[in-house]
Amino acid sequence: MSTAVAVLLFVAITAYAIFGGADFGAGFWDLVAGGAERGERPREVIDHSIGPVWEANHVWLIFVFVVLWTGFPEAYASITLTLFVPLTLAALGIVLRGSSFAFRKTVFRTRDRRNFGAAFALSSVLVPYCMGAIAGAIASGRVPAGGKAGDPWTSWVNPTSVLGGVLAVVAVAYLAAVYLVWDARRLADDEMVEYFRRRAVGAAIVAGAVAVVGIFVLRADARYIFDELTTKALPLVLVSAVCGTASLILLARNADRGARLLAIGAVASVVVGWGVAQWPYMLPKSLKVSQAAAPTGTLSTLLVAAVLAALIVLPGFILLYVLDQKSLLPAEGAD
């Protein structure tokens, strides 16, 4: 049963990456959109795109935490004990990102909008970097199990963590750009379609390059994960490469109908690949999933909750996206 809950955990992580991640990625594009005048239109598309959905997307993270600490309490305790600094930074970043995004919508003075916008955009980069660094720390076996803390600094300032952080930022920026092409098209704003399409192509190329460099980083710094990624998890790595390349071609040809799904496939298969490569470890190589698992009563409750969530949350989530995509939830100003 611990396997089922571990799968559930990775479903939630993947969902957070492709939904919540894209909202952070949109913050990245907000950051680099330039001055108030030049960046006005891209920011409008960004506001419009993530405004109604970011809070719901954010809840995937809560799900990840709850499943982790309830299903695998020892793993959660070990992770929080060792990775105190990046987790704290991520938490502060989440506060800044969410609140300043909500605040920005309510103010009109350019100076205020710029300040809140900067806080929103900078924290949108900080959070995925920290998350990626945390993933890198876990994957490279720097989080020891058993109630003793690993190194508070080198556990997340190391080649694999830097790779994880950079890859996370690039991947969410890529996802967001692809989504934003779609949103701009929905708004019939051809200039913005082109604007984000060019950036999506650029981000896809950078993401691919980071991934290639990453292979060498992992080989040198995280041998266990490298070995598993090149054997057990190889199909997923290949799926990611194929999806990424295909979406790049579609984007370059300006035929992005399938680009969104392919981009999701590219990012999701990396996340799932990480999970498969780690298997059977929760914390390589000191804590196995089965060892970390909570008693049966708890695990079955989590599965019941997951079924309930599928029955209750999923229809609502789909409704939200359908309404949003049909432009029935127009972005609003303060009045």
Added chain:
Amino acid sequence: MSGGVVAGVVQPMLAVNPVGWARSQMAFTLAFHIILVPLGVSWAFMALIANYRGIRHNDADALRLAQRWSKYMAVTFAVGAVTGTVLTFEFGLLWPRFMGRWGEAFGVPFAFEGIFFFTEAIFIAIYIFGWRRLKPWAHFWTGVPLVVTGILGSVSVVAANAWMNSPQGVTLNSAGEVVDVDPWSVIFNDAMPLMAAHMVVAAYVVGGFLVASVYAFAMLRGRRDRYHRVAFLIAFSVGAVAIPIQMLVGDSLARWVYNNQPVKFAAIELVPETDSDVPETLFGTLDSDGTVSGGIPIPGLASILSDPGTGTSTVIQGLDTVPADERPTTDEVNVVHLCWDIMIGFGTLLLLLSGWYGVCWLFRRDMPKSRWFLRIASVAGVAAVLAMEAGWVVSEVGRQPWIVYNLMKVEDAATGNTGVWITFIVVAALYIGLGITTVLILRNMSRRFRDRSVADHEVPYGPSGPAPEAPRREEVTAP
């Protein structure tokens, strides 16, 4: 090792025992978050009352009110969502040993809370953004899940806290590790029904009086139009109906504590030694030698309230019945007792104020005309918040030194990370800034609502919807 060198030099200088700082940080972030909770739980209900009135009775003021309230809610909900997220980080960051050992039980209610919070986040987005383009009644119904999930969500969170007070549903082996969990008993532990009810009703008390106090203040400043009146009446009525219920629920909960957490109860009532005919001491302190000094004792009342059936002969267990390291310290006892007095005091004042309002409504079908009523009502929100905060302190500090009652002490649960004092300072600074900004933003919004000449289409850089503009809701609903 490279980072280790710096850390090795810096850390011994900065290494401070983390337990007190971890407690402070948890207390501070919770105290902040708990102010936003009532708004998340009860404001949607109030907005829906206005929304219903607006559609049903074709009341343009009420409809405008609902729309504006939903926009304030968008801000408070966002701040509540992110500060709530911080708590999920802090459970592990500050209390890793607690989570590592008890996560499998403590986490169970959160599995369901996640569902409710998710649903709430989805529907609040639909409700907030749906004003222009959804049909009126369809839009109204998208707000109803907010009321339900707000209540169920806070019940779930309180269930986890109640479990810390009444840890049931876990089977321990000889080493004290959890080997089996009965999720049903964890969620529906003995403390949960009354604690959850007390928090949910508190959300309506605080939400009602807090929102009402803003409009009372506005009315004092001469904004006595119908819009402000409707806003005040809806919000104040919610608070006024909730407060007597809250007194009854609170009374039952106090009796539950008397029966099940006698040491906490002894701290609440300032009872150093087991006795009958115990006075209810207003204010007063416990001294380090174990005697009570100062305060106004009301003879026998604590005993009578604890069990009216046996009256003054009711015996109340004293603090000295457990060893000193298994009960709150003298300072903690004094904090608990003072907060208890604050909670009861403000609660009683709110009850009296609501009684005044109720009597006027009964006889004249109108709110009290006196300016004094508005003056008091305009500070009722702060009083309600203070009462709630104080009540929460009673519950949390009264449980000390236990994090899981009689099973794990707080000091054994805390992180060994000696840098917590730094994060406490950073978090406190950030939250203070966040709190001030939130209030300024809400005030800013209300000013702009009043000054309708600034429409969002005319401002530069405003997110004016590029989508085709549907007619305003007010016009849509007019027959």
